Amino acid sequence: MEFKIDTRLPLEVFRKVPFIYTGPDFNSFPGGMISSTMNYQGRRFRRFCPLTVSKFRNGLPLDQMFCFSFFYVTDAGGLVLFLTNPYHLIEQEKHTVIDFFLTKVEEFARLMNSEFIEVEFHDEIKSSIAFPTSLSHFSYDLSGMCVQRDDLSLFQLHGFRQEVAIVCYEQSTLEVEERAEEERHTHNHVISSIDPSKFVALRKVDRFVERAYALSSRDPAVLPRSIPFFRDAVSVAYRRSRWFRIDDLAGFLRWSPNLLEPLGEYRSPVPLLFHYVFENYPFKCGKILDWGLGEGSMELFTSLLHHASHSMRQKGLEKCQIAYISDDQSSIKAFLEQLGFKRVHTIKLLRKRLR
Amino acid sequence: MKELDCLFLHPTTHIKSPEGVDHLTNVVMPVGTIALADLLDREGYGVRIFHTGVEQRRDRAFSVESLFKKYDASVVGIDLHWYVHAYDAIRIANIVKKLSNAFVVLGGFTATFFAEEILSRFNSVDGVICGDAEIPLLELLAHRSSGGLDRVPNLLYRDGESLKRSKGKYIADASDLDKLSYSNLSLLENSDEYSKVSISQCGDVGPFALGSELKTQGWFSMGRGCSMDCPYCGGGRNAYQILTGRDAPIFHSKERVVETLTRFEEMKISSTYIHFDPYPTDRRYYRELFAMIRDERVDIGSQFGLWALSDRDFLMDFRRTFNPLYSTISLFPRSGSEHIRKLNTSFYYDNEELLRWLSDAKHETIPTELYFTSGLSWETERDFEETIQLSKKIIEEYPMVVTLGCYPIELEPCCPRFLSPKDWGVTLKFRKFLDYYDTFKGYANGLPVSSRLVYETDHLSESQIIELSQRFNKIISSTYYDKWQKLMLGEKIFELRQEEKSSVS
Numbered sequence: 001m002e003f004k005i006d007t008r009l010p011l012e013v014f015r016k017v018p019f020i021y022t023g024p025d026f027n028s029f030p031g032g033m034i035s036s037t038m039n040y041q042g043r044r045f046r047r048f049c050p051l052t053v054s055k056f057r058n059g060l061p062l063d064q065m066f067c068f069s070f071f072y073v074t075d076a077g078g079l080v081l082f083l084t085n086p087y088h089l090i091e092q093e094k095h096t097v098i099d100f101f102l103t104k105v106e107e108f109a110r111l112m113n114s115e116f117i118e119v120e121f122h123d124e125i126k127s128s129i130a131f132p133t134s135l136s137h138f139s140y141d142l143s144g145m146c147v148q149r150d151d152l153s154l155f156q157l158h159g160f161r162q163e164v165a166i167v168c169y170e171q172s173t174l175e176v177e178e179r180a181e182e183e184r185h186t187h188n189h190v191i192s193s194i195d196p197s198k199f200v201a202l203r204k205v206d207r208f209v210e211r212a213y214a215l216s217s218r219d220p221a222v223l224p225r226s227i228p229f230f231r232d233a234v235s236v237a238y239r240r241s242r243w244f245r246i247d248d249l250a251g252f253l254r255w256s257p258n259l260l261e262p263l264g265e266y267r268s269p270v271p272l273l274f275h276y277v278f279e280n281y282p283f284k285c286g287k288i289l290d291w292g293l294g295e296g297s298m299e300l301f302t303s304l305l306h307h308a309s310h311s312m313r314q315k316g317l318e319k320c321q322i323a324y325i326s327d328d329q330s331s332i333k334a335f336l337e338q339l340g341f342k343r344v345h346t347i348k349l350l351r352k353r354l355r
Numbered sequence: 356m357k358e359l360d361c362l363f364l365h366p367t368t369h370i371k372s373p374e375g376v377d378h379l380t381n382v383v384m385p386v387g388t389i390a391l392a393d394l395l396d397r398e399g400y401g402v403r404i405f406h407t408g409v410e411q412r413r414d415r416a417f418s419v420e421s422l423f424k425k426y427d428a429s430v431v432g433i434d435l436h437w438y439v440h441a442y443d444a445i446r447i448a449n450i451v452k453k454l455s456n457a458f459v460v461l462g463g464f465t466a467t468f469f470a471e472e473i474l475s476r477f478n479s480v481d482g483v484i485c486g487d488a489e490i491p492l493l494e495l496l497a498h499r500s501s502g503g504l505d506r507v508p509n510l511l512y513r514d515g516e517s518l519k520r521s522k523g524k525y526i527a528d529a530s531d532l533d534k535l536s537y538s539n540l541s542l543l544e545n546s547d548e549y550s551k552v553s554i555s556q557c558g559d560v561g562p563f564a565l566g567s568e569l570k571t572q573g574w575f576s577m578g579r580g581c582s583m584d585c586p587y588c589g590g591g592r593n594a595y596q597i598l599t600g601r602d603a604p605i606f607h608s609k610e611r612v613v614e615t616l617t618r619f620e621e622m623k624i625s626s627t628y629i630h631f632d633p634y635p636t637d638r639r640y641y642r643e644l645f646a647m648i649r650d651e652r653v654d655i656g657s658q659f660g661l662w663a664l665s666d667r668d669f670l671m672d673f674r675r676t677f678n679p680l681y682s683t684i685s686l687f688p689r690s691g692s693e694h695i696r697k698l699n700t701s702f703y704y705d706n707e708e709l710l711r712w713l714s715d716a717k718h719e720t721i722p723t724e725l726y727f728t729s730g731l732s733w734e735t736e737r738d739f740e741e742t743i744q745l746s747k748k749i750i751e752e753y754p755m756v757v758t759l760g761c762y763p764i765e766l767e768p769c770c771p772r773f774l775s776p777k778d779w780g781v782t783l784k785f786r787k788f789l790d791y792y793d794t795f796k797g798y799a800n801g802l803p804v805s806s807r808l809v810y811e812t813d814h815l816s817e818s819q820i821i822e823l824s825q826r827f828n829k830i831i832s833s834t835y836y837d838k839w840q841k842l843m844l845g846e847k848i849f850e851l852r853q854e855e856k857s858s859v860s
Contacts, residue, residue: 006547009569011625011654014680027757027839030722031658032570032626032681050569054623059541061623196845229845257851266720267679272842273755274720280852315851 009050023137078115124346130258165327169341180306196229208292212324257283360400362428366443367408371801436463442795452479469788482512486599537575573624580604583701589767626656635663656681663702691745724758730820761827
């Protein structure tokens with residue numbers, strides 16, 4: 001039987017493994033469309049490509065695998081075709097399906113003059129992972145997903161190499177607040193919540209020593225995600241010695257309640273359309289999804305974590321996760337472990353150079 | 356050369372932009388085309404359907420001429436249901452006549468309404484099936500070679516120098532509808548491409564747009580006819596009576612609809628377009644149908660067009676029935692002015708009722724599409740201002756409204772405004788088929804056209820009607836943009852529910 005690759009997102013994917021989309025043109029998603037294009041080297045083309053592999057039995061398609069993909073431009077200016085974790089709708093013939101998929105995807109990426117293909121794999125899922133669960137705008141509810149190490153190996157056989165591992169840690173908000181309270185020394189910094197409207201300018205500051213991992217800081221479509229801002233969800237630290245000017249900014253954290261929790265209520269991949277549901281929803285988990293730290297990172301980090309976890313606790317959140325820590329940020333990891341954080345989620349980012 | 360008994364060709368409207376780029380629009384086929392082809396196929400006839408727009412979308416060099424190097428068809432059927440295909444349908448008929456000996460037959464509402472004029476003016480058309488076409492097409496295939504065209508019901512055809520109308524009359528009844536199947540897409544060339552065609556936000560289709568399609572769409576008809584006579588609609592009760600002889604709506608059996616949806620699900624079609632709501636005060640049919648869809652566990656989304664407001668229970672049922680990924684409800688309030696809405700629609704609701712319905716849809720978390728129009732009868736610029744103000748309010752208060760569009764209302768042949776323009780405060784700029792043909796010929800060749808809307812009203816000129824819609828869309832898209840920017844840039848913030856302990860402290 002022959003396989004076929006098609007650009008569509010089957011209903012079955014959402015039924016089996018619900019997801020959230022926070023990228024451009026989210027309003028059009030319920031109508032079955034994302035009208036987002038990109039320009040690269042004088043060419044204009046579709047940014048997003050939902051890819052489904054199917055085969056035909058008795059003239060009817062049988063969907064085998066789905067992968068959400070999109071193009072972005074790296075900081076160095078190269079075009080990347082990014083693939084989210086492939087999801088198998090049928091477990092049989094996985095090997096053959098991946099072989100077929102990668103052959104087609106590589107042809108497509110070369111046709112579009114991509115420099116790289118990247119794929120993210122969820123390599124470790126040890127808890128209920130809060131939103132966002134992906135480096136992209138497309139986050140699966142990972143409670144419906146298994147780690148697929150076989151697939152990862154198959155990608156490696158096709159020439160993909162690990163570029164980076166991105167980890168997420170978890171701790172109870174009570175523990176974070178208590179332990180951070182013991183450790184924190186606030187005499188060098190002033191920590192406060194800020195008006196989120198000032199956050200956009202603040203996160204552009206590029207002199208942080210440690211920073212949340214992001215695919216690109218150059219391509220505006222990769223970040224930021226369309227996520228509503230919640231009160232007291234942005235904590236910032238200023239050096240105490242001066243006025244609170246942007247020059248004195250020492251670090252920041254932004255968190256969001258886990259938007260996957262009320263997904264059963266609004267039953268849509270587009271949370272922003274139903275943001276009114278959130279205000280009365282008893283969220284259990286908050287996730288730090290954007291952060292940057294200047295010099296004196298650990299002391300600063302303690303104070304920011306204390307501030308954020310206090311804010312989460314006040315809103316009834318019991319668990320705190322912190323995302324987008326690169327595996328090579330060893331001092332951050334060691335420090336979180338010291339505060340009792342446990343590693344609960346790892347994304348492996350694999351890359352293949354095409355030219 | 357493959358011999359076919361019937362080759363169906365769907366014309367697609369071409370519009371040449373000022374830059375000389377050829378765009379395709381109005382790509383959706385009349386849903387009956389698939390059902391007609393399937394009926395012939397089941398009767399043992401060799402049939403294929405080619406959608407010229409889909410073929411061009413796949414291969415810009417595609418030509419209708421190339422089909423006649425591969426196929427030798429006895430009958431070629433070209434749909435001319437919507438007037439926007441006036442030029443392209445005739446253009447294709449000319450090609451067919453030049454390259455083959457096929458009997459060229461047109462069908463659909465526009466062809467029916469203008470049948471005599473079309474046959475008088477265009478020699479490339481041999482006949483027009485007026486009204487329902489199922490039995491007439493079967494009879495045409497059976498009797499065409501023996502010259503017995505008079506035995507084909509609903510047929511107007513050329514007989515020597517004159518036109519002749521056949522004696523028989525055929526009006527499909529509910530049992531006839533149940534013999535039709537809308538899911539035999541194997542008869543349509545490149546049907547997988549066609550299933551990606553959807554009605555876009557402007558009620559139109561831009562196949563060369565660069566959006567990423569996520570869903571696949573299944574098209575079928577829930578029934579035929581209407582109980583209302585909205586002044587702008589060419590498919591109302593009176594129009595149906597004139598064009599088909601049908602005086603009351605008929606529905607497909609619910610069992611047949613569930614069967615079709617099940618088949619769509621097997622074909623991995625993710626959403627179905629339902630736009631048939633002829634009894635807005637009595638939606639028992641849909642409530643029962645939805646229950647059957649749930650009982651059969653059919654997993655499909657729906658783009659559902661409501662012709663008037665529903666109650667909350669209907670919305671709850673809709674939400675429970677369809678997969679939410681690609682399910683939306685569309686509503687057509689037409690005007691923000693209650694007075695104008697009352698004068699121009701058959702089922703009136705006031706703004707308070709509209710906002711209450713939106714609150715219900717918001718509560719049921721249903722993505723909603725709303726469509727307004729300019730150019731309604733007796734509408735003034737001041738009335739239109741109410742449309743803008745109401746829409747602004749809706750944007751602010753109903754975030755689940757995913758589309759809010761406004762378009763100049765079209766003048767469909769055989770609608771009340773076309774038939775009795777004075778009664779509706781309208782002046783027609785033309786009323787012949789040739790005028791429609793010339794207009795779309797102009798569009799296809801990038802030439803100026805004498806009239807875009809075909810009409811003006813007692814209060815608004817044609818250019819004013821167009822400008823009002825343009826103004827609406829400019830203002831509303833900017834309001835929309837500002838609203839989402841506020842959310843995404845943190846100018847609007849959300850309060851989470853506070854723990855009781857902390858709120859006490």
